[in-house]
Amino acid sequence: MRLLVLGGTRFLGRHVAVAALERGHDVATFTRGVSGEPPEGARALRGDRNDPAALATALDGWQPELVVDTSCQTRAAADNAAAALDGVGGSALRGYAFVSSLNAYRDWPPGPIGREDDEPTWDTADDDYGPIKAYAERTLAAVLGDRFLTARAGLIVGPYDPLYRLGWWLxxxxxxxxxxxxxxxxxxxxxxxxRDLATWLVDMAEQGRSGAVNATGSAGMTTLGEVLDLCRDVTGGDAEWVAVAEEELLAAGVQPWVHLPFWLPAGDARTAWDVDTTRARELGLPSRPLHDSVADTWAWQRVSDRPDVPPGRDLPGLPPEVERQLLAAR
Ligand SMILES: NC(=O)c1ccc[n+]([C@@H]2O[C@H](COP(=O)([O-])OP(=O)(O)OC[C@H]3O[C@@H](n4cnc5c(N)ncnc54)[C@H](OP(=O)(O)O)[C@@H]3O)[C@@H](O)[C@H]2O)c1
Structure with a gap:
């Protein structure tokens, strides 16, 4: 089938394009051409999602039957996709899988988050990440109805990850x-x-599934300690853990999540990772062994230009002077 990836050249979208090509679909990606080229075999359509005319112009009559949307970050991007696909490809379109975020929920973080239909999403007009994702979900669902599925993704890891969270720890x-x-x-x-999320998004579009899905691993699938131990196993280093209490980290100016990726203060951590993924499991969202995700990220990282953090984002990681100061105290 003709499958359009909105995005497709960087991380999740790249894996979507690969998965769709492996299924034998006729794949096109739509990007500005700033973040590189799509995988071989996909046609590269060019344009800015924020430009109302760009998508219809780039499609030039090519009517996608399936869409996986990994690149929606603005209200205009959602409006424009809805208008273009309603007008140009609406009749041909069988399934649209949209990548949203748990941030679409008004109460996350810190959560907890129960079943999708029981939790309110943002309905404010501010230009923040969560409200934008929630707006995009509503806008696209209004046009696409039961052909629209929104995957509210949690933390995504794996090769090609530009955000350098697991990467920094490695x-x-x-x-x-x-x-x-x-x-x-x-x-x-x-x-x-x-890669698991990507394959599943293609499945969901192919099957014309609808509704919202909390798209992440099962609550309690692992711990911060296990992730760190896996980082040591796959890198083969001789790292020795020096455990520092939350109060001391905060007093030293260490920013949760940013300076020490994945770490949240205990009060937030208790609920932020507590997300009901029953529907994701029912719909077959896979979850490969964590060891493979960590090992494959390390293997990729060793041969890639990194960190390749998108513009406007800070590089994560503990500032070396803060680490020296914390280590000197013990
Ligand atoms: N990482 C996480 O842990 C996490 C968690 C929850 C949700 N998410 C969501 O998951 C998705 C993952 O994104 P990704 O970076 O992996 O996807 P991707 O599709 O691999 O990369 C983003 C793509 O968007 C394109 N793009 C950016 N701005 C554009 C514009 N104005 N017009 C057209 N194309 C544009 C980029 O290409 P050009 O730069 O060449 O245009 C790039 O190909 C995002 O929607 C994110 O909000 C991520």
């Missing part, structure tokens, strides 16, 4: 020696491998 742990870690190694975590 690099730091690989350097070895005494490594500052939060004294919260039992903190539960959940995540989804981009």
């Amino acid at each position: 690099d730091r742990v690989a350097r070895g020696g005494r490594v500052v870690v939060p004294d919260a190694r039992g903190q539960p975590m959940a995540m989804v491998d981009a």
Whole structure:
């Protein structure tokens, strides 16, 4: 079938394009051409989603039957996709899988998040990430009806990840020696491998599934400590964990999630990782062994230009001077 990836050249979208090509679909990606080229075999359509005319012009009569949308970050992007696909490809379109975020929920973070239909999403007009995703869901669902599925993704990991969260831990742990870690190694975590999410998004579009899905791993599938141990296993480093209490980290100016990726203060962590994924499991969202996600990310990272953090985002990681100060105190 003709499958359009909105996005498709960077991380999740790239894996979607690969998965769709492997299924034998006729794949096109739609991007500005800033973040590179799509995988071989996909046709590269060019344009800016924020330009109302761009998508219809780029499609030039090519009517997608399936769409996987990984690149929606503005209200205009949602409006324009809805208008273009309603007008140009609406009749041919059988399934549209949209990548949203748990941030679409008004109460996340810190959650907890129960079944999808029981939790309110944002309905405010502010230009923040969560409200924009919630607006995009509503706008596209209004046009596409029961052909529209929204995947509210949690933490996504895997090769080609530009956000350098797992990547930072891998690099730091690989350097070895005494490594500052939060004294919260039992903190539960959940995540989804981009390749698992990508294949499943193609499935969902093919099957014309609809509704909202909390698209992440099962609550309690792993812990921060297990992720760190896996980083040490796959990098082969001699890292020695130096556990630092939450109060001391915060007093030293360590920013949760940003300076120590994946770490949240205990009060938030208790509920933020507690997301009901019953529907994702019912719909077959796979979850490969975490070891494979960590090992494959490390293998990719060793041969890639990194970190390749998108414009406007800060590089995560603990500032070296803060780490020195925390280590000197013990
Ligand atoms: N990473 C996480 O943990 C996480 C968690 C929850 C949800 N999400 C969501 O998951 C999705 C993952 O994104 P990804 O980066 O992996 O997807 P991707 O499709 O691999 O990369 C983003 C694509 O968007 C294109 N793009 C950016 N701005 C554009 C514009 N104005 N017009 C047209 N194309 C544009 C980029 O190409 P050009 O730059 O060349 O235009 C790039 O191909 C996002 O929607 C994100 O909100 C991520």
